[in-house]
Amino acid sequence: MDLIIFLTEQWLLVSLLCLLVYVYFWREGAKAGANLSIHQMTTLINKGDAVLIDIRDAAEFKAGHIVDAINIPHAKLEKQLAELEKFQGKTLVLVDKLGQHTGHAGRMLRAKGYDVSRLGGGMAEWQGQNLPLVKK
Numbered sequence: 356m357d358l359i360i361f362l363t364e365q366w367l368l369v370s371l372l373c374l375l376v377y378v379y380f381w382r383e384g385a386k387a388g389a390n391l392s393i394h395q396m397t398t399l400i401n402k403g404d405a406v407l408i409d410i411r412d413a414a415e416f417k418a419g420h421i422v423d424a425i426n427i428p429h430a431k432l433e434k435q436l437a438e439l440e441k442f443q444g445k446t447l448v449l450v451d452k453l454g455q456h457t458g459h460a461g462r463m464l465r466a467k468g469y470d471v472s473r474l475g476g477g478m479a480e481w482q483g484q485n486l487p488l489v490k491k
Contacts, residue, residue, distance in 0.1 A: 388449070388457075388461040388464075388470075389472045389473070390472070390473050390474075390475035391448060391472045391473065391474055391475060393474070393480065393484060393486065396448050396472075396474050399446060399472075400423070400448070403445075404445060404446060405445055405446040405447070405448050405472070406425065406445050406446070406447055406448065407421055407425065407474075408424070408425050408439070408447050408448065408449050409421070409425065409426045409427075409478075410427060410428060410429040410432060410451045410456055410460050411428065411429075411450075411451050412428045412429075413426060415452065415478075416428075417490070418490065419478075419482075419488035419490050420478075420488060420491075421450065421478075421481060421486075421488070421489070422487070422489050424450065424489075425438075429451065429456040429459075429460055432464075433463065436467060439464075439469065442469075443468070445470070446470045446472055447464060447469050447470065447472070448471075448473070448474055449461055449464075449471060449474070450473070450474040450477055450478060450481075451478065452478050453477045453478075453479050454473060454474070454475065454476060454477040455477075457473040457474075458473070
C-alpha cells in the first residue's frame with residue numbers, strides 16, 4: 356500500500372527513473388552493434404559485406420545453424436579472436452539463441468576494432484520465420 360502511495364505522489368521521480376533505465380539499456384545495446392532484421396542480415400551476407408558468427412555452444416550449433424555461419428562459442432570468443440582477423444574489413448553479424456549474449460560479445464569485438472551487428476531475435480526469430488537450417 357505504501358508503495359502505491361509513493362508511486363502516485365512521486366510520479367515525476369518514478370518517470371525519471373524509468374527514463375534513465377531505458378536510456379541506459381538503449382546505450383548499452385548501441386555499444387554492442389546495431390540490431391539487424393533477417394532481411395538486412397541476408398542482404399549484407401549475400402553482398403559479401405558481412406560474416407555470420409554463431410556464438411551458441413557446439414551442440415546447439417550442430418542441432419541447426421544458418422548456412423555459412425561460423426561457430427565460435429561465446430565462452431571461447433575472446434580466446435579465438437585470431438580466427439576473426441581475416442574478417443577485419445567486414446561486418447561481423449552475431450547470432451545466438453535469443454540475443455542474450457550478443458550484447459556482451461558485440462561490445463568486446465567493437466573494443467577490438469571490429470564492425471559488429473546483431474541478428475535481432477537470434478535463432479528463435481530465424482526459426483520462427485521457418486527459414487532453413489543446416490544440421491551437422
